[in-house]
Amino acid sequence: MNKLTILPQGGLGNRMRVLESAIYFCHQFNYKLKVIWINNDDLGCNLEDIFESIGIDYSKPKTLFEYNFYKYFCRYKLLKYLPSLYSTFGLLLYDKVLLDLNIKSFNGDIDIKIVKDKHNLFISTCYPFFQFPNYNNFLLKKSLSEDLSLLKKNLGESYFGIHFRGTDNSKALKNSPLEKYITAIEKILESDSNSIFFLATDEEKVKKKMKLIFGEKIQMFSSSLNRNTKEGIHDAVLELYCLANAHTIICSPFSSFSDTAQLIDKKKRIILIQ
Structure with a gap:
């Protein structure tokens, strides 16, 4: 039986798009899926703590030894900077090993000729590698779904979603500075002073500044910004799905979190800040 072992890297948005790629790939080519989901500083929460399905x-590592092998030996920086070494070593365990460098060369869709007759594949990446239309495969845990319903009710049916990515995303910070977001919001309010905005961000100082400028026009909820905890990831999931529920998303083109929100739930307008 063909098997794909997937080790998704990065934060929530990155991992969701890698998983969705794997799901559609497995359905299309009849592969069994094994997921190596590592808790680390990027995402400190089990997959089963987020999604019911x-x-x-899919299968998981059977032993703690196997889990720790992938956690410590297949750290993202090692895979990123030593791809040739890992690709060579990986062939002792797999028929084919694909890492970021390979996935980026496919330009969004895996080259099927490369994996033809490869019955045991290993892919570790933060990038999508097989086309998928949306994230409808993901079913939130009941507790998260209930919290999300309450947040949506408080926000109402019609609002703009804003995602500002800060912290370590230097490309987003450079090309999509906060001042451009403020200008875009001001233009919207000039056209419709009744507009409401939901802000999702990993920057506490941005929340305070936006609230100071726009007052009650900006809605947000008090969330943990610590993504290496279960609480922090649960809050990130709620922000992601509230962002996805907006009729329009104002965001940077350099964030997988925003990209993920665009493919969740209903169709929406996108305003790119760049």
Whole structure:
């Protein structure tokens, strides 16, 4: 039986798009899926703590030794800077090993000729590698779904979503500075002073500044910005789905979090800040 072992890297948005790629790939080419989901500083929460289902059956590491092997030996920086070494070593365990460098060369869709007759694949990446239309395969845990329903009710049916990515995303900070977001919001309010905005961001100082400028026009909820905890990831999931529920998303083109929100739930307008 063909098997795909997937080790998604990065934060929530990155991992969701890698998983969705894997799901559609497995359905299309009849592969069994194994997910190596590592808790680390980027995402400190089990997959099963977020989603009731991802739309496909999958296996996990069977032992703590196997889990720790991938956690410590397959750290993202090692895979990123030593791809040749890992690709060579990986062939002792797999028929084919694909890492970021390979995935980026496919330009969004895996080259099927490369994996033809490869019955045991290993892919570790933060990038999507197989086309998918949306994230409808993911079913949130009941507790998260209930919290989300309450937040949506408080926000109402019609609002703009804003995602400002800060912290370590230097490309987003450079090309999509906060001042450009403020200008875009001011223009919207000039056209419709009744507009409401929901802000999702990993920067506490941005929350304070936006609230100071726009007052009650900016809605947000008090969330943990610590993504290496279960609480922090749960809050990130709620922000992601509230962002996805907006009729329009104002965001940077350099964030997987925003990209993920665009493919969740209903169709929406996108205003790119760049």
